Amino acid sequence: MKLKDLESWLQGVQGFEEPKVLLEQYQTPPHIAARILHTAQASFGDLEGKIVADLGCGCGMLSLGASLLGAALTVGIDTDSDALEVCKENLVEAEVENVELLEADVTTLSDQHPRLKKFFDTVILNPPFGTKRNPGMDVAFVQTALAVSNGVVYSLHKTSTRSHLIKKAGDWGVKADVLARLRFDLPNTYKFHKKTSVDIDVDLIRFSRSKQW
Numbered sequence: 001m002k003l004k005d006l007e008s009w010l011q012g013v014q015g016f017e018e019p020k021v022l023l024e025q026y027q028t029p030p031h032i033a034a035r036i037l038h039t040a041q042a043s044f045g046d047l048e049g050k051i052v053a054d055l056g057c058g059c060g061m062l063s064l065g066a067s068l069l070g071a072a073l074t075v076g077i078d079t080d081s082d083a084l085e086v087c088k089e090n091l092v093e094a095e096v097e098n099v100e101l102l103e104a105d106v107t108t109l110s111d112q113h114p115r116l117k118k119f120f121d122t123v124i125l126n127p128p129f130g131t132k133r134n135p136g137m138d139v140a141f142v143q144t145a146l147a148v149s150n151g152v153v154y155s156l157h158k159t160s161t162r163s164h165l166i167k168k169a170g171d172w173g174v175k176a177d178v179l180a181r182l183r184f185d186l187p188n189t190y191k192f193h194k195k196t197s198v199d200i201d202v203d204l205i206r207f208s209r210s211k212q213w
């Protein structure tokens with residue numbers, strides 16, 4: 001599927017009804033979601049026929065796109081039942097049947113569900129960026145992603161945290177390739193947002209190991 005067709009299809013995905021600031025609920029804009037998924041498939045063949053996890057799936061933007069690009073099964077995982085309800089509606093609306101949803105806390109996922117360790121071929125995530133309210137949440141999400149993956153992890157991070165993440169990856173013995181720098185246009189979502197929208201520079205990072213782990 002062409003990038004522009006994927007992006008236009010993703011524009012139909014409904015977002016959070018009442019976004020929760022503590023959970024950093026910002027839907028990935030369709031143009032960014034399309035680029036992440038298109039790169040994973042077109043450049044690396046990491047979606048078609050693969051078992052995929054979407055950590056912090058929210059309303060399913062990345063899960064739906066992965067399914068559209070041929071993932072065999074995608075499991076969308078989020079702690080928020082309201083977001084999962086919207087996700088379910090999006091799946092029904094799009095007639096997508098190979099996405100399963102799991103309500104769980106990503107930070108304790110591999111302890112709570114030990115069978116998921118190394119279960120997924122490809123893990124995709126737009127994690128909470130780990131603001132002042134949730135320091136370290138971005139890193140905790142990536143650690144879980146690596147624990148449940150037997151293959152690769154695609155994750156979105158503020159460009160300002162790039163050196164921190166690359167250092168962490170080195171500590172974990174994982175390769176971290178910055179595939180793209182993108183502009184995340186964050187619409188005015190919460191009361192504390194003063195401007196109509198803010199552009200944030202984000203990196204798409206692909207974490208991998210040279211041999212199976």
Ligand SMILES: C[S@@+](CC[C@H](N)C(=O)[O-])C[C@H]1O[C@@H](n2cnc3c(N)ncnc32)[C@H](O)[C@@H]1O
Pocket residue numbers: 023024025026027028055056057058059060061062077078079080083104105106107125126127128129
């Ligand atoms: C930035 S949003 C991304 C949503 C969606 N993946 C997308 O791309 O549009 C982060 C998501 O992580 C979820 N989340 C935050 N903390 C979580 C946790 N501890 N466990 C599971 N999900 C969590 C939020 O509910 C939210 O849906």
